[in-house]
Amino acid sequence: MINDTELLHRCIAGDQDAWRRFLTRYRAILYASILRTLATRNEASEIAEDVFQDVLLKLLADDCKALRSFQGRAQVSTWLARIAINATIDAVRRKRARRELDPEDHGDEDRCSSAEEILKRIPVDAGILESISSNDLAHRLLEQLDEQDCLILQMYFYGGLKEREIAELVEIPLNTISSRKSRALEKLRSAARELLRVSSDGTEPGKESDPAGA
Amino acid sequence: MTKCISDEAMAAYVDGRIDPEERRRIESHLVRCDRCIEQIAVLKRVTDSRESLAGVRIPDRVLARAEALIAERFGRRVSVLDLVVRVAEGLVSVVKTTGEVLSPDLCPVPARGRKKRGKNVFVKQRAGTADVIVEMESRGDHPTLRVFLENTETQEPLDGVRVNLKGPAGMESRFAEQGLADFGPKTAGQYRIEIEDVGEVSLEIQS
Numbered sequence: 001m002i003n004d005t006e007l008l009h010r011c012i013a014g015d016q017d018a019w020r021r022f023l024t025r026y027r028a029i030l031y032a033s034i035l036r037t038l039a040t041r042n043e044a045s046e047i048a049e050d051v052f053q054d055v056l057l058k059l060l061a062d063d064c065k066a067l068r069s070f071q072g073r074a075q076v077s078t079w080l081a082r083i084a085i086n087a088t089i090d091a092v093r094r095k096r097a098r099r100e101l102d103p104e105d106h107g108d109e110d111r112c113s114s115a116e117e118i119l120k121r122i123p124v125d126a127g128i129l130e131s132i133s134s135n136d137l138a139h140r141l142l143e144q145l146d147e148q149d150c151l152i153l154q155m156y157f158y159g160g161l162k163e164r165e166i167a168e169l170v171e172i173p174l175n176t177i178s179s180r181k182s183r184a185l186e187k188l189r190s191a192a193r194e195l196l197r198v199s200s201d202g203t204e205p206g207k208e209s210d211p212a213g214a
Numbered sequence: 215m216t217k218c219i220s221d222e223a224m225a226a227y228v229d230g231r232i233d234p235e236e237r238r239r240i241e242s243h244l245v246r247c248d249r250c251i252e253q254i255a256v257l258k259r260v261t262d263s264r265e266s267l268a269g270v271r272i273p274d275r276v277l278a279r280a281e282a283l284i285a286e287r288f289g290r291r292v293s294v295l296d297l298v299v300r301v302a303e304g305l306v307s308v309v310k311t312t313g314e315v316l317s318p319d320l321c322p323v324p325a326r327g328r329k330k331r332g333k334n335v336f337v338k339q340r341a342g343t344a345d346v347i348v349e350m351e352s353r354g355d356h357p358t359l360r361v362f363l364e365n366t367e368t369q370e371p372l373d374g375v376r377v378n379l380k381g382p383a384g385m386e387s388r389f390a391e392q393g394l395a396d397f398g399p400k401t402a403g404q405y406r407i408e409i410e411d412v413g414e415v416s417l418e419i420q421s
Contacts, residue, residue, distance in 0.1 A: 023277065053340070082222075089253070171230065
């Protein structure tokens with residue numbers, strides 16, 4: 001069996017049989033990437049077929065420019081999966097823009113931010129939410145964290161990854177991930193309590209907390 | 215915000231093939247970019263299940279479209295659609311196809327108004343930038359064959375495309391008018407429909 005890099009070279013050279021092999025070898029990971037991305041965005045799988053075609057068109061475009069740009073730093077299949085995921089997000093965005101009959105692309109407005117997602121997991125008095133938009137609040141809270149702790153929380157709560165998966169990605173032992181996650185959440189809780197205390201005192205909530213300043 | 219992570223850098227990150235400096239750069243971006251966080255998560259899940267992907271079910275028509283696109287790009291003609299129909303007791307039924315059997319209310323615009331439920335079938339396949347729709351209408355002893363061609367994006371009929379039909383009685387040629395190439399009644403047998411710049415349709419009529 002020819003290796004992945006050799007196969008890419010043959011595809012770039014316009015070998016039709018190489019493209020058939022390419023399809024046989026990578027169709028499953030491409031299609032699985034599309035389906036999984038659609039599922040995480042709560043989209044029906046019906047557009048998967050068109051997205052698959054989009055991905056292929058992208059790979060063929062400009063004399064296989066995408067293939068020629070591949071430097072061999074990652075596995076070919078991982079790289080292709082990323083291209084498929086990106087194409088799916090773009091397709092979903094186009095579809096939603098069309099559905100809303102709105103010329104402006106509203107992008108990911110229907111998806112909350114990772115900061116909001118994390119905020120849902122920490123107890124916060126509703127009084128704060130009335131005066132400060134939840135996203136602003138969440139961002140202010142997250143700023144108190146170490147960058148890597150923040151990343152771990154985002155991957156866990158927003159990306160939906162398991163602690164084991166995060167440990168593999170950031171290359172930190174699993175038990176360290178667990179303890180850092182707990183510590184970061186505890187820090188967020190006390191930061192939220194502090195913010196609540198300051199806000200209820202009416203002392204220094206900042207301009208976001210000014211109801212008239214929105 | 216820093217520029218989003220390139221396709222290959224993100225893939226290398228998930229594969230664990232990056233140096234510490236690039237790792238710092240990527241993680242520092244990730245913590246500020248929800249879109250990249252989302253993509254990393256999906257990418258991690260998909261690549262972790264790489265070994266079990268053989269069971270992913272991909273519809274035949276998706277692969278047929280992909281093959282057609284490659285053939286269109288690299289110049290060799292391939293079959294874009296295989297269709298086997300059976301004609302019995304004045305009704306046409308699809309025995310096997312790689313295309314999509316359309317419900318009567320989704321038939322191409324030129325065919326509307328004359329359709330009779332159960333008397334005709336429409337089978338559609340996307341081939342590159344064109345949609346090919348083959349209609350078989352049961353009439354008397356022999357079904358009528360029509361080929362419709364539409365632009366995939368706009369659904370506008372394609373005009374002036376040459377369509378050749380090769381079958382038991384030799385070859386016939388039509389130029390699509392208003393997206394329609396009408397070949398009239400056909401006897402049972404094997405046919406090849408060659409559509410200029412699109413591809414070929416293999417058709418078998420059983421009686």
